[in-house]
Amino acid sequence: MGKGRGSRWVHWLGLLILPALLSGCQRQPGGVSVVGSTSVEPFAEALAEEYMSRHPGVKIFVQGGGSSAGIQAVRTGSAEIGMSSRNLIDSEKDLIAVPIIYDAIAVIVHRENPLNDLTLDQIRKIFSAEITRWVEWGGKNHPITLVTREEGSGTREAFQKLIMGKREISLSALVQDSNGAIRQVVTDDRNAIGYISLGLVNDRVKALKIGGIEATVDNIQHQRYQIVRPFLFVFKSRPQDLAKDFLDYILSPAGQKLLVQEGLISMNPIPESKKEARR
Amino acid sequence: MRISRHHTQALAKGVIWVAAFFTLIVMFWILYQVLREGLPLLHIDFFLQAPRQMGRAGGIFSTIVGTLALTVVALIIATPLGVGTAIFLREYTRESRVSRVIRFGTDCLAGVPSIIFGLFGFVFFVIFLRMGWSILSGGLTLATMILPTIICTAEEAVKAVPYTYREVSFALGGTRWQTIRKMVLPNAIPGVLTGVLLGVGRSVGETAAVILTAGSSFITPDSLFSPIRTMAVHFYILAREGISMEMAYATGAALILFILAINTVANWLMYRYIHRA
Amino acid sequence: MSKEKILEKSFLLIALSSISILGLIAFFIFEQGIPLIWKIGLKSFLLGDRWFPSKESFGIFPMIVGSFWVTLGSLVVGVPLGLACAVFLCELTPPTFAMILRPMIQLLAAIPSVIYGFWGLIVLVPLIRETFGGPGLSILAGSLVLGIMILPTIISISEDSLRALPRTYKEGALSLGATHWQAIWRVLLPAARSGIVASVILGMGRAIGETMAMIMILGNAAQLPRSILDSARTLTTNIGIEMGYASGDHRQALFATGVVLFFIIMILNSVALLVSRKGKA
Numbered sequence: 049m050g051k052g053r054g055s056r057w058v059h060w061l062g063l064l065i066l067p068a069l070l071s072g073c074q075r076q077p078g079g080v081s082v083v084g085s086t087s088v089e090p091f092a093e094a095l096a097e098e099y100m101s102r103h104p105g106v107k108i109f110v111q112g113g114g115s116s117a118g119i120q121a122v123r124t125g126s127a128e129i130g131m132s133s134r135n136l137i138d139s140e141k142d143l144i145a146v147p148i149i150y151d152a153i154a155v156i157v158h159r160e161n162p163l164n165d166l167t168l169d170q171i172r173k174i175f176s177a178e179i180t181r182w183v184e185w186g187g188k189n190h191p192i193t194l195v196t197r198e199e200g201s202g203t204r205e206a207f208q209k210l211i212m213g214k215r216e217i218s219l220s221a222l223v224q225d226s227n228g229a230i231r232q233v234v235t236d237d238r239n240a241i242g243y244i245s246l247g248l249v250n251d252r253v254k255a256l257k258i259g260g261i262e263a264t265v266d267n268i269q270h271q272r273y274q275i276v277r278p279f280l281f282v283f284k285s286r287p288q289d290l291a292k293d294f295l296d297y298i299l300s301p302a303g304q305k306l307l308v309q310e311g312l313i314s315m316n317p318i319p320e321s322k323k324e325a326r327r
Numbered sequence: 328m329r330i331s332r333h334h335t336q337a338l339a340k341g342v343i344w345v346a347a348f349f350t351l352i353v354m355f356w357i358l359y360q361v362l363r364e365g366l367p368l369l370h371i372d373f374f375l376q377a378p379r380q381m382g383r384a385g386g387i388f389s390t391i392v393g394t395l396a397l398t399v400v401a402l403i404i405a406t407p408l409g410v411g412t413a414i415f416l417r418e419y420t421r422e423s424r425v426s427r428v429i430r431f432g433t434d435c436l437a438g439v440p441s442i443i444f445g446l447f448g449f450v451f452f453v454i455f456l457r458m459g460w461s462i463l464s465g466g467l468t469l470a471t472m473i474l475p476t477i478i479c480t481a482e483e484a485v486k487a488v489p490y491t492y493r494e495v496s497f498a499l500g501g502t503r504w505q506t507i508r509k510m511v512l513p514n515a516i517p518g519v520l521t522g523v524l525l526g527v528g529r530s531v532g533e534t535a536a537v538i539l540t541a542g543s544s545f546i547t548p549d550s551l552f553s554p555i556r557t558m559a560v561h562f563y564i565l566a567r568e569g570i571s572m573e574m575a576y577a578t579g580a581a582l583i584l585f586i587l588a589i590n591t592v593a594n595w596l597m598y599r600y601i602h603r604a
Numbered sequence: 605m606s607k608e609k610i611l612e613k614s615f616l617l618i619a620l621s622s623i624s625i626l627g628l629i630a631f632f633i634f635e636q637g638i639p640l641i642w643k644i645g646l647k648s649f650l651l652g653d654r655w656f657p658s659k660e661s662f663g664i665f666p667m668i669v670g671s672f673w674v675t676l677g678s679l680v681v682g683v684p685l686g687l688a689c690a691v692f693l694c695e696l697t698p699p700t701f702a703m704i705l706r707p708m709i710q711l712l713a714a715i716p717s718v719i720y721g722f723w724g725l726i727v728l729v730p731l732i733r734e735t736f737g738g739p740g741l742s743i744l745a746g747s748l749v750l751g752i753m754i755l756p757t758i759i760s761i762s763e764d765s766l767r768a769l770p771r772t773y774k775e776g777a778l779s780l781g782a783t784h785w786q787a788i789w790r791v792l793l794p795a796a797r798s799g800i801v802a803s804v805i806l807g808m809g810r811a812i813g814e815t816m817a818m819i820m821i822l823g824n825a826a827q828l829p830r831s832i833l834d835s836a837r838t839l840t841t842n843i844g845i846e847m848g849y850a851s852g853d854h855r856q857a858l859f860a861t862g863v864v865l866f867f868i869i870m871i872l873n874s875v876a877l878l879v880s881r882k883g884k885a
Contacts, residue, residue: 079549081459083542086848097379100546109544109554111460113848120851126459193739198824198846199657200854208658219654222741222835223824225845228568235569236730237739336785340696347692350685351705354712354752357723411618419612432623438873439629439866440813442840446847446862447629450636471625478622504611525714532716535815535844563718563816566725579719590711 079107080290084118084131085202086226087151087245088279091310092131098306099297108294112226115202119143122282128291130282133202133245144286147278148298150313152246153207154255154263154275156231158238162187165257171211174241177218182239194221195233195242203227206277207243247311268313276313358583365580368573374581378545378561378574387578389547393462393555396548397541398530400466401473402523408470409477410512410519417485418507437475444472445536453540460554465541469533473526480525484518485511517596524593528586534559558582633866637859649860655826655842657854664861666828670743670836671812673829674822677747678754678811683804685751686758687793690800693759694766695788706760713756721817724749729821738833741823747832749817754807761806765799766792798879805876809869815840839865 082092089112096108113121118130119140136145155171157163161182166174173179175194183189196217197204208217224230227244234240235252246263249255255263258275267273287295297303308314376386412429420426448468458464488511496506534557542554545561556564562582565575641649644662652663689709693702724745733740773795777787793800823835824845837845843858843865 079553081544081554083460096546107546107549107553109542109546111542111544111554113542116851117848124454126453126457191738200846200848200851205658216656216659219656219827220825220835222739223826223837223845224567225819225848226568228570232567232569233739233741237733240739332783332786336783339785339789343688343692343696346685346688347696350689350755354755355708357720357752358712358715360723360727361719408618408621411615412622415615415619419615425616428623429619432626434877435870435873436622436626438809438813438869438876439626440809440815440840440869442813442815442843443629443633443862443866443869446843446859447632449847450632450859451628455632471629474622474625502608504608528714532714532718534716534718539847559716559718562716562722563820566718566722567820575722579722582716583719586714586716587711590707590714594707594710 079109080129080294081121081127082108082110082129082131082281083113083121083127084282085115085133085279086112087133087201087203088131090228091149091247091279091307091312094310095298095303095306096294098303099294102297103293106290108290114200115205116200119282122284125284128283129287129294132280132282133277134205135278135280136282140282144283145280146283146287146295146299148281148295149279149304149307150268150276151279152263152268152273152276152313153203153210153243154246154249155211155241155243155258156234156249156253156255157241158234159252159254160238161254163256164254165260167259168211171258172213172215175212175217175221176215177220190239193233193237193240194218195230195240196221196223197227197230197243198223198225201225202277203243203245206275210275210277211243245311246313249311265308265313279312361576361579361583364573365576365578365583368577369580369584373577377547384571387558387561387581389545390556390558390561390578392547393541394531394557394559396462396551396555397465397469397537397557398527400462400551401469401530402526404467404470405474405477405526406519406523409474409522410481412478413481413485414507414511416482418503418511433475433478436471437479441472441533441536444468445539447471448536448540459552460540460542460544461552462541462548462555463551465537465555465557468536468540469530472533472536473529476526476529477519477522480522481515481519484515484522487518488514517599521593521597524589524596528589528593531557531582531585531589532559533557534563538563558585630866633859633862636856637861637863640853640856640860641863650864653828655837657846657857660853662853662857662860664839664842664864666826667837667839667842667861668864669828670822671838671840673743673832673836674746674750674818674838675808675811677743677832678750679804679808681747681751682754682758682807682811686755686803686807687762687800689755689759690762690766691788691793693763695784695792706763709756709759713760717753717814717817718820720749720753721820724817724821732833736833739823739835741821741835742833743822743829743836744832745821746818746836746838749821750811750814753814753817754810757807757810758803761803762796762800765796765803768799769795801879802876805872805879809872809876812838812865812868812872813840815844819844839868 089110093110096110100106100108115132115134118132121127122130122143174192181189181191224233227248230242230244231248231253234242261267261273263273268276281295304314373386375388377389378387379385416426448464452458452464452467453460492510493506496510537557537560543556543560544554545556548555558578559582562575562578565571565578649662649664651665653665654661654663693705728745728748729740732742732745769792773791774787777791818838818841822841824837824841825835826837829836839861843861847858
């Protein structure tokens, strides 16, 4: 066994490590890293899977980490494409953001929760813990279990901006670090209420109507249901080569069809401006 | 009325029996639960296919590759460093300030929580050295985490080599290095291997530090700079997101079996080694 | 001769790797975290009870309390049960039985924490929710799971300490007329005290440092917990759950949390070393 030659190992190791360290700046050739929002992640993964099956030999690495992390990664060059589920803030405006699809946020409760409809104001009161028990609506006298995303999440920021406005989400809320995890909690806990990407709603949770408007594609495209945010692909400079090709595929009818099938909303009928929550 | 000490003993022993039984049963029940749900789902395809549809279908091949890659990189770095440290401490020095400092460093390193290693690996390997989320970043971070274990077991292994072996070598005119190379190391190898296997066990199960440094992309990697997902990370993500409970159980069962195999080999090695010496 | 010298120096360099890595870790964590602590003040960081990064509030007191309660809870569960098992294995069962159980317990120590967390999520959390109310994701769930996780550590090390005692201790006590239990309780356990304490501190270290399982079952509410049925957040989960998304001040605050954690663990480790060295002397 080579373990006998202690010092020689050290020398070999140095020879191995050094070039690896020096070439550390090199990105893997023929591959693209897509990093960022965990909301966008499952859809980007589906797109990547489809794209890679059409272009064998090409590698697209998708991973989460969050909208802010994705934008940072693009800025520092760790990733070619950043995924964001929120709009860029002023300090990020030097990067290029391309909307690829729209996503609505659904407020969800347990499948057996008798509620079907809440007004925006009621939702605000619940999430800021001004109302803390379900008995307000003739439900049982059980405390409401709030579930929210963590600070820095694009979904949370969208929820904050579009629904909460100036009011704060209560600190007593449970925090989960992905939409799927929130959905899990709401599936199991009768007293839970949370918010997730509309595309992730399944038959094990119930999406509430907001002010009587249900979150359907039709309502969204006609701007009746307004809790909508864009999914963005963020680039440092004009996308080229593989990144551009991937983007083109996503924006093509085939790519958009895949996304719409997964529950997202095509952007064509929607004008660029997005209404914010009224105070 | 004083209770006789025999009654006290019966009571105490009874309590201990109950407590111990209960504890052991709960501990093994946890394993049993995951294995019971997951084992039936394991078949050869599961290990050979990559995950598809975010993990809802397919297998865990790429995560196996990822786990192995990370572990190999970690071992390549940590084993020479660990064995070298052990040799230094045992062969080249007596208890001195230097050795005390080294031991202090090793002991402290052993106690650092994995999330701190994750933070460090992220800020140092991923960002500062610009390695990005990759097998390299993850492996190097894991190496720092298993180093104390390897140092500790290697030291025990070197210590266990009887001094007579060294005496013989010196008497025949061998230098210190020749003695180490030809007498000490070959006999310490089984002990070192035990430490290596313990390190492997830790690498395989580590999650927090791996997510922060090796990323979580689940396609099969093609270079040291590719991000990867390990089995433990895959299990964590599946379990949390509720994507597919069956897949979660199956991955968990695979993970447990893997650890079981490693531990069994380590125990067997230790048993043989102790009986040899 | 000089070749030997070179080799000796090379080995010295290699041996310094562990302390250098420790230094590197400390340097980078501190470099990111200290500026933030400086900026908002140590007192308001450690004692502030509001963690709201988007509003620039960075108080980690709720997390310190959370870590405290969860760790304490895990010790309440793990130490008595662990000691009971150690005594059981060492004194109350035939040696062959113990010899089979020992490697199995070591196996449990190697099981990844995410598996324990998963079990906690699937079994314990719904149980607590149905029985006691509340979300189920709670300090109680965390303590129970963490307690189970540190059991193998406490059991193996305590048992090793008990077994390492000279047989004369037990024989002497028995020959003086003590019952078996009296020998255990009054002679053996106190004699193995330093090893047992070391195992407890080691378990405590593992409990404080646990992240993934805790993210899964504590609920992660950034509030000051008022009962064991409340959700809470520990120092580790605070970092783990927000690290991916954070940037700027927020990220530095997470590193600052890491600094606090680092200190706590260092203090704990030093105490452990002192205790175990004193015991051996």
